[in-house]
Amino acid sequence: MLCPSCKDDRRRTRQRKPAMERRFRVLSLGAGQQSSALLVLSARGELPKLDLVVFADTQWERKVVYDNVDRLERIATDAGIRFERVTAGALRDTAVEDDFVPMPVYGYHGDKPVVMRQQCTMDWKIKPIRRRVRELAGPLHGLTVEMWLGISYEETYRLKPSPVAYIEHVYPLIDLKWTRAHCVEFLAEQGLTDVPRSSCIACPFKSAGEFRRMASEAPGEWADAVDFDERLRARPDPMFVHHSRKPLPLVLGSPIETDLWGNECEGYCGV
Structure with missing residues (x-):
């Protein structure tokens, strides 16, 4: 029969040591002005160094956007930041061929104006990015993914908490109190005067x-x-x-x- 002090020792050995929290910093890159500014700020050391930058390609972006993605990839690579491109396929083909159009296009139900459900952001942007982050981040135990989103100070109405337990939405531009105009000015100072707004062609x-x-x-x-x-x-x-x-x-x-x-x-x- 164990004495009380031995029992206490055994209980202590059974207790799991708290895991060291790991933080994995990821930028969801839309390749517009705000997310471009975040990448450059990190590459210059003015924000913490990112572990990963991910661009989700709908295969239907404008050429100016793809040109900017190529440029940003070079900036990230030169700074030692991993850069990934992911895709869920060609959005245009799906929108034309399927019965359900996964874009917020406009129509009518009888005489009533309706807007189709916006599924393109979730299926062509959010899910491919999450999937790649999950592949690269490692074990979930003790992991927090900082998902940087390029929302600026005048757009606080767009802030939303992450629905995924291990992902934390982070808004560095909000913390900096930077508006889109601040991003444009900063990018111009870095010689990036032609950063477009990112969006699909139609x-x-x-x-x-x-x-x-x-x-x-x-x-x-x-x-x-x-x-x-x-x-x-x-x-x-x-x-x-x-x-x-x-x-x-x-x-x-x-x-x-x-x-x-x-x-x-x-x-x-x-x-």
Whole structure:
């Protein structure tokens, strides 16, 4: 029979030692102005060094976005930061071929205007990034993933907690009190004066002004967006890329609109 002190010793040996917390810093890169600024700040040592940068490719971004991704990959590599590209496939093909359009395009249910459920952010951005992070981060025990999201100070309404237990959403631009204008100014100081807003070619959150600029600056991409809109309108349940529910060429003369990006969820697109 063990004495009380021996029993206490045995209990202590059974107790598990608390695991050392591991923090894995990941930037969800949209390749727009805000997330580009975060990557450069980390590469310059002005923010903690990232362990991983992940760009989720819908295979339907604008060329200016892909050019910026290439440039950012070089910056990350030079700073010793791992850079990954992931994809869930070609969003455009799925949106054209499937019965369900996984984009927030506009249509009608009878006479009632409706907006399709926005599944593209979750399936083409969030899930591929989470999947790659899970592959690279190692054992979950004692792990916290800091998921950096490029949401700036004027966009606090877009902040959302992570639904995944081991992922913590982190907003360095909020902590810095940086707006998008601060990001643009900082990037210009680094010689990056042409960082675009990231979005798919026919993203329904584009304003008429953005489509006008595309038609002027990238006629091939504009033609792609018009073709996609025509295919949507040819469906048995016609849908539209623009919220006016007009054929896309007709929106070029529309007046200036407010920013539609407040509808985008969780800061994975457009930043």
